[in-house]
Amino acid sequence: MTVPRQAEEWSYLRAACAVVGLLVVAELAGWIIYGSVHHEPTALELTQKCLRREKLLSVESIGDDAIAVAARGGALATRVEGNGVHLAIAKSDDEAEEIAQAYLQTAGRNIDARLDVRGRVVYVWEAADGPSPTQRQTMYDCWYE
Amino acid sequence: MQAPDSRRNTGRVVAYCVIAAAAVIAVRNATVYPAIAGYDAQEAIDYAEGLVRDGRLPEATGSYYTPPGFFAVGGVGIELGERLELDHPERVGQVVNALAAVGTMLLLLALVRLLWPGREVLHIAAIVFFAVCPVVMKSAAMFHPEPLSMLLSTAAVVLAARILVRSDYRLRVALALGVTLGLAQLVRAWTLWTVGVVVLVLVVAAVTRPRDRGSLLRVVAAVAVVAILVPSPWYAHQLSRYDSALFGQPHPEEPVWSRRPLGFFVGSGLPEVMTEPYRPSFSRQFLPIAYTETWGDYFGVWRWIPGGDPPSDSVRRQLQRMAILGLPFTLVAVAGWLALLALALRRPGRFAERQLVALLPLAALAGAVYFGTAYPTPDGDTVKGSFMLTAVPAWAACFGFAFDGLVWRFRRLSPVLLTVFAVLALFCVPFLFAVAER
DSSP: OHHHHHHHHHHHHHHHHHHHHHHHHHHHHHHHHHHHHOOOOOHHHHHHHIIIIISOOOEEOOTTOHHHHTOTTOEEEEEETTEEEEEEEOSSHHHHHHHHHHHHHHSOTTHHHHEEEETTEEEEESSTTOOOHHHHHHHHHTOOO | OBOOHHHHHHHHHHHHHHHHHHHHHHHHHHHHSOGGGSTTHHHHHHHHHIIIIIOOOOSSSTTTTSOSHHHHHHHHHHHHHHHTTOSSTTHHHHHHHHHHHHHHHHHHHHHHHHHSTTBHHHHHHHHHHHHHOHHHHHHHHSSSSHHHHHHHHHHHHHHHHHHHHTTOOOHHHHHHHHHHHHHHHTTOGGGHHHHHHHHHHHHHHHHHOGGGHHHHHHHHHHHHHHHHHTTHHHHHHHHHHSSOSSOOOOOOSSOGGGSSOHHHHHOOOTTHHHHOOSTTTTTTOHHHHHHHHHHSOTTSSSSOOTTSSOOOHHHHHHHHHHHHHHHHHHHHHHHHHHHHHHHHHHOTTSSGGGHHHHHHHHHHHHHHHHHHHHSOOTTOGGGOGGGGGGGHHHHHHHHHHHHHHHHHHTGGGHHHHHHHHHHHHHHHHHHHSOOSOO
16 A cells, blocks of 8 residues: 555645745845845944844943044943943954054053954953953953954 | 665665764864764753762753653763763763664664665665754764654664554564654653654554554554553642643743744745744744754854854854755655645545654654744744754655655656755765864
8 A cells, every 4th residue: 555655745745845946036036135134233233232232231322432432333331240341343454453553552551462353243341451351252242343 | 764684775776875983073073073063062961960970850940851861871871981081071971862863863774664665775775864964963962862762763763663564463563663662752852743643653553454453453552551551650740749640831821822923934034944944033933943953053053152242254154054965955855745645634544554654753753843832932942953853863754755756757857866866965075073162
């Protein structure tokens, strides 16, 4: 009785193959349409979202830090385990270097320990001895550029 | 296809040859793959050492939410490895995992023979799918609980299928099934969906087999009681210390359904899923992460190391090749799964045992989607394909079912289909070998 059984199975399998084909077409169509209308979130938006949702931190505007405010990718302030940090996102490696240099020239004592650059993201920590490993890792976990 | 005796014998030989070859690769990988490169490796090794040496469980650190089953075995393995003066004593645990994968392959063969007797093409296709699916070999090389949970989950599915196929409702068989499900929960919480599927299918069988209803309900009761009793000390321990018996990690306050955008559930990851199938591409989309980690190395545990330079050109080409090769296997498996689901829904009383294979991938997908949604991470860490490892044998059976159907329907093209299948599988083989240095 195998052949009739397999014939019955085939009717279901044929329909399933059609569904899979439709899913593939839908994914391809969705990709084309999505790509034409969607704008990717910025690195700043992704960072803010990550800090708020994944790390459960409060995120604030940068206030009177003129160097960070001028960063073309945006900037934000937050506090990790009691240590405040300003984060500035550059649009290029050169701009990140310029931001770091500006901090080194103007930001006061122990800036070497407090300043951290990762790719195009510049961090300036509040504590005089800079961030602890866990504080730094928390920010790196939400690193976008 | 129903096979005559000679073809059946050939099919068996081929199936055992594939299993033997996979066993050699799995054990070889376990002896060369650096344990520290695997998923959460340091946490797993610390857990195992602490458990066996000091008799203590981790307190709110590391993998404290993971049951101790594998770590007890792995910890004894480390002790044994140290007595044998191995350079890397954790290798004993890795070899145990390799053997667990091989054992799962044998159980898969037993399962498909029980569910579809005499259909050798189906059996071989299922075994080959399982053997060449990289997530199996990757996990089998690591010091990690997943392969052992896959072995126990598959053993439970085989026992449940045996009960239904042979109408074997003896109490000791039901107790064996309950104990297996209980032990599986003591290895990994993901096996809870195996418990749910097994109990549901037994209940459906009880409803649709009036003559056996009383016996089946007794089986269901015995299975449920034992499957709850065996892991209950672990759950009680977790509840006495944490908010949850399963995974007491912090998560956003908002409702589960709003923790991920729609794109997380429907995003295809195109074109990066084919051109850049590795982290951090499409890190906020479920399907492409699960797919590329299953068929490649999205998280950088097999061919490249995350956190430094992106994969080299050579590695990138390997990952791109696997992303393409995995596609026909995946699409055929999904077709087989949908067909079996439809059959289960339309005719729940007929071949109830096949519902085990149809429902396990559904439960695994639902569980993984829930976990990835409830605990969102920016890097997709909660969407590992290995979380669904317990469902890979069922996916393999779905693939075998669909491939066998295609070969039966297109009999004249069957040599072509079989050749294409063999060539695709062979192209996957180089990726199955672990490299000692990356």
